[in-house]
Amino acid sequence: MGPMSALTRNEAQIRARLLDVRHYEVALDLTTGDETFESRTVIRFTARTAGDTFVELKPDELRSAALDGHPLDPAALTDGRLPLTGLTEGPHELRIAARMRYSRTGEGLHRFTDPADGETYVYTQMFLDDVQRVFPAFDQPDLKAVFEFTVTAPAHWTVLANGITTRIGERPGDGDERPGDGGDGPGDGSAPEAGIWASAPTPVISTYLAAVAAGPWHSIRTEHAGLPFGIHCRRSLAPHLDADAQEILDLTTACYDRFHDKFTEPYPFDSYDQAFVPEFNAGAMENPGLVTFRDDYVFRSAVTDAERQRRAVTIAHEMAHMWFGDLVTLSWWDDIWLNESFAEFMGYQTLIEATRFTETWTGFAMERKPWGYDADQRPSTHAVAPDAAAVPDTASALLNFDGISYAKGASALRQLVAWLGEKDFLAGINTHFARHKFANASLADFVDSLAAHTDRDVHTWAETWLRTTGVDTLTPRLQESHGGWTLTVDRTGSRPHHIAAGLYDRAPDGAIEPREVLALDVPSDEVLSVSGPRPALLVLNDGDLTYAKVRLDETSLETALRGISRIPDPLTRGVVWNSLRDMVRDGELAAADYLATAEAHVPDETDLAIVQGVLSFTRTQIADRYLTPDRRGDALTTLTTIARDLLRRTEDGTDPGLRLLAVRTLVDSATQPDTIAGWLAEGTVPGGPELDPELRWRILARLSVLGAADEADIDEALAADPSGTGREGAARCRAALPTAEAKAAAWERLFHDDSLSNYLFTATAQGFWQPEQADLVREYVPRAYTEAVTLAARRGPAIAEAAGRWALPGHEITEANLEAGHTALTAPDITPLLHRKLADHLDDLTRALRARR
Numbered sequence: 001m002g003p004m005s006a007l008t009r010n011e012a013q014i015r016a017r018l019l020d021v022r023h024y025e026v027a028l029d030l031t032t033g034d035e036t037f038e039s040r041t042v043i044r045f046t047a048r049t050a051g052d053t054f055v056e057l058k059p060d061e062l063r064s065a066a067l068d069g070h071p072l073d074p075a076a077l078t079d080g081r082l083p084l085t086g087l088t089e090g091p092h093e094l095r096i097a098a099r100m101r102y103s104r105t106g107e108g109l110h111r112f113t114d115p116a117d118g119e120t121y122v123y124t125q126m127f128l129d130d131v132q133r134v135f136p137a138f139d140q141p142d143l144k145a146v147f148e149f150t151v152t153a154p155a156h157w158t159v160l161a162n163g164i165t166t167r168i169g170e171r172p173g174d175g176d177e178r179p180g181d182g183g184d185g186p187g188d189g190s191a192p193e194a195g196i197w198a199s200a201p202t203p204v205i206s207t208y209l210a211a212v213a214a215g216p217w218h219s220i221r222t223e224h225a226g227l228p229f230g231i232h233c234r235r236s237l238a239p240h241l242d243a244d245a246q247e248i249l250d251l252t253t254a255c256y257d258r259f260h261d262k263f264t265e266p267y268p269f270d271s272y273d274q275a276f277v278p279e280f281n282a283g284a285m286e287n288p289g290l291v292t293f294r295d296d297y298v299f300r301s302a303v304t305d306a307e308r309q310r311r312a313v314t315i316a317h318e319m320a321h322m323w324f325g326d327l328v329t330l331s332w333w334d335d336i337w338l339n340e341s342f343a344e345f346m347g348y349q350t351l352i353e354a355t356r357f358t359e360t361w362t363g364f365a366m367e368r369k370p371w372g373y374d375a376d377q378r379p380s381t382h383a384v385a386p387d388a389a390a391v392p393d394t395a396s397a398l399l400n401f402d403g404i405s406y407a408k409g410a411s412a413l414r415q416l417v418a419w420l421g422e423k424d425f426l427a428g429i430n431t432h433f434a435r436h437k438f439a440n441a442s443l444a445d446f447v448d449s450l451a452a453h454t455d456r457d458v459h460t461w462a463e464t465w466l467r468t469t470g471v472d473t474l475t476p477r478l479q480e481s482h483g484g485w486t487l488t489v490d491r492t493g494s495r496p497h498h499i500a501a502g503l504y505d506r507a508p509d510g511a512i513e514p515r516e517v518l519a520l521d522v523p524s525d526e527v528l529s530v531s532g533p534r535p536a537l538l539v540l541n542d543g544d545l546t547y548a549k550v551r552l553d554e555t556s557l558e559t560a561l562r563g564i565s566r567i568p569d570p571l572t573r574g575v576v577w578n579s580l581r582d583m584v585r586d587g588e589l590a591a592a593d594y595l596a597t598a599e600a601h602v603p604d605e606t607d608l609a610i611v612q613g614v615l616s617f618t619r620t621q622i623a624d625r626y627l628t629p630d631r632r633g634d635a636l637t638t639l640t641t642i643a644r645d646l647l648r649r650t651e652d653g654t655d656p657g658l659r660l661l662a663v664r665t666l667v668d669s670a671t672q673p674d675t676i677a678g679w680l681a682e683g684t685v686p687g688g689p690e691l692d693p694e695l696r697w698r699i700l701a702r703l704s705v706l707g708a709a710d711e712a713d714i715d716e717a718l719a720a721d722p723s724g725t726g727r728e729g730a731a732r733c734r735a736a737l738p739t740a741e742a743k744a745a746a747w748e749r750l751f752h753d754d755s756l757s758n759y760l761f762t763a764t765a766q767g768f769w770q771p772e773q774a775d776l777v778r779e780y781v782p783r784a785y786t787e788a789v790t791l792a793a794r795r796g797p798a799i800a801e802a803a804g805r806w807a808l809p810g811h812e813i814t815e816a817n818l819e820a821g822h823t824a825l826t827a828p829d830i831t832p833l834l835h836r837k838l839a840d841h842l843d844d845l846t847r848a849l850r851a852r853r
Helices: 009-018 235-262 305-321 337-354 360-376 394-400 404-420 422-436 443-451 458-466 554-566 570-585 591-604 608-626 629-649 656-669 674-682 693-705 711-720 724-736 740-752 758-768 771-777 780-795 797-806 815-825 832-852
Strands: 019-029 036-047 051-056 061-067 081-087 090-101 108-113 120-125 146-154 158-161 165-172 192-199 212-215 218-224 227-233 272-277 290-294 328-330 439-441 473-481 484-492 497-506 512-522 528-531 537-540
Touching (some): 009 019, 009 051, 061 081, 081 090, 090 108, 120 272, 146 158, 146 165, 146 212, 158 165, 158 227, 212 290, 218 235, 235 272, 235 305, 235 337, 272 305, 290 305, 305 337, 328 422, 337 360, 337 404, 337 443, 360 404, 360 570, 360 608, 394 832, 404 422, 404 497, 422 443, 443 458, 473 497, 484 497, 497 554, 512 528, 512 554, 537 554, 537 570, 554 570, 554 591, 570 608, 570 832, 591 608, 608 656, 656 674, 656 693, 674 693, 693 711, 693 724, 724 740, 724 758, 740 771, 740 780, 780 832, 797 832, 815 832
Parallel strands (some): 019 146, 328 439
Antiparallel strands (some): 061 090, 108 120, 158 212, 165 192, 497 512, 497 537
């Protein structure tokens, strides 16, 4: 398979003017071996005028191609493009047969053999331009067409697709009966070698949304509102899916009903399947009628309710995409926010309205918003809706699937609803659906739909919010006056903000009590005069309705540091915690002060999303980056103290989620092996919980880092848990062992073993770099950058993404590390995706180094 040219926006526009693509018939044969499959495609399209164009394909071997019955030369395929020259005006038929290669990196048609039972599963991930790894296509989002699949698969497999699938036939075997068949097979009595499945035709959809998943799925099916619904997973995960099936289906149908309350356009597809698939790179993918999720969402081990909420958000997010992205699709990738920001916003909001998860915006504040804030302050920042010139091709488009397109965009929409009003917002959305259903749309189209329902200047709002970069900062200035005090808000930035300011007083017992909420529009020339005493705490953006960093005045900061856990509303606490986090990152609050605040208040925190967010930032950023190495041990000791306080608080069993977070934190922060080694030996934490596979592997990973486990221990653990997750755990542990031999072996697997799957690559990289082993791995620090450049060019975007996130040394906060990284940035063969990840990585290191000083 040769290199692939990125499709430019100009090329896409020219091709869209020339072609009207009508129909794809795709036949896949999945019975031809472990490495490749056969792909035969018929594309029917119309040329509006005479002209030349091309179709994209990345085959292992192009067997044949014919246009209107006339053979095409397979040797003409260059850089993944097969020229179609001399097209006449009118209808055409293109037939292509090819041998294609399975993926091990989650791109194209991914193949996975489950080590737990030897069963094999395949599924497609066509986004952004990986349909070409499965079948030929005019691969751009505005050339929508009808898709029909015929799939030949092993006889005991089930095939899923965008449309309802039916087993339409069988291919006879060689006469050998399968055990238990009793001689009742077709023809000569043999069991069938393969089943042949056909999918119902879809409505017109974009190429990147076509989907197939095949294997011996464990399936649970039901019907709702006259449609078939199904959830599917690997057979080895069946007990775990069964345990949560009712919760998943209830969430799915509740969201379906709520979206039908909100949207005037009905669900546009013939079924709704959700397949939990192995080694999936993203959280999920919004394939119409066949949503694929990473099967980590089938919980094998205990999880917190915050993690259940995260799964619920993903379910709601993907269902929202059936309208935002699938029914109405972006015209080009500069408008990806029209897909992701809306699904993100609707996912969180709809759960509040339709399910038991009523505090989702706190989870958003603690988990997603920092993702957006961080991305928006890096060199790679971009507008939520960038100018078309900033997204000239598919390679550049792939860079923008980040915290800006998701979290910042969703935050902007939340601000828009607060400013515009929900009624007008929903009216605009429904107009947008009605105007552009089964077609494509742009930012301008969306804004025009909103403008039809309001007198507010939404065009200017869109320019100031969606076309600009960076994070505004809002800072209060309070001045005491006769009989009261005045408030002005300084804004660093350019966006208007409609926010609330919460006023709080400190009670004699230390409780922080709400006094009043002020509605503010920023910027404003008005100086707000307020009667009464100055508040002990003033929180700008109370309720978290806008996207901006907020600062605390001196009195409020002192109140927050002393009493943040006494603030009554969890979302307000989340806003204040984020303010402290931003101050650490900006060098305005010492990392040690944040750590002390966590020690004082996390043991009394009741919201799991806040506990999880604060402990994660403290463990991975404060301890590992913002504090100098000589203070790291004390930070880890503080974290174990917090964990033990939480364990004592949860001894009565009333909050198992909080207790689980405490156990995880204590394991991850252990500086001595004795306690956690004892837990592993006993199979339980005193007072609970009993160790499940996730906790066992977590403990063994920490023991590996500390030198208290060896290869034999890892082998024994893998024998006890030979699942896919077990293989990842073993890879992580082996890479974490503190020996030169273990590091050399892990390095070889990472950078020179191209058979390593995406998940095993990530697990190995996660184990490799450990702050405790800085001296042992120092020789690898400069090598990581040069070898990552070569690796990314050789193995493609999925591995480049994983390498940029996990395989670069983030613990080494030194000028030498920065210098090595900056040298790699200038490498002539660095891929755009790795360049983006590396630039951001270096910016994070620079920020940490600056904060240390």
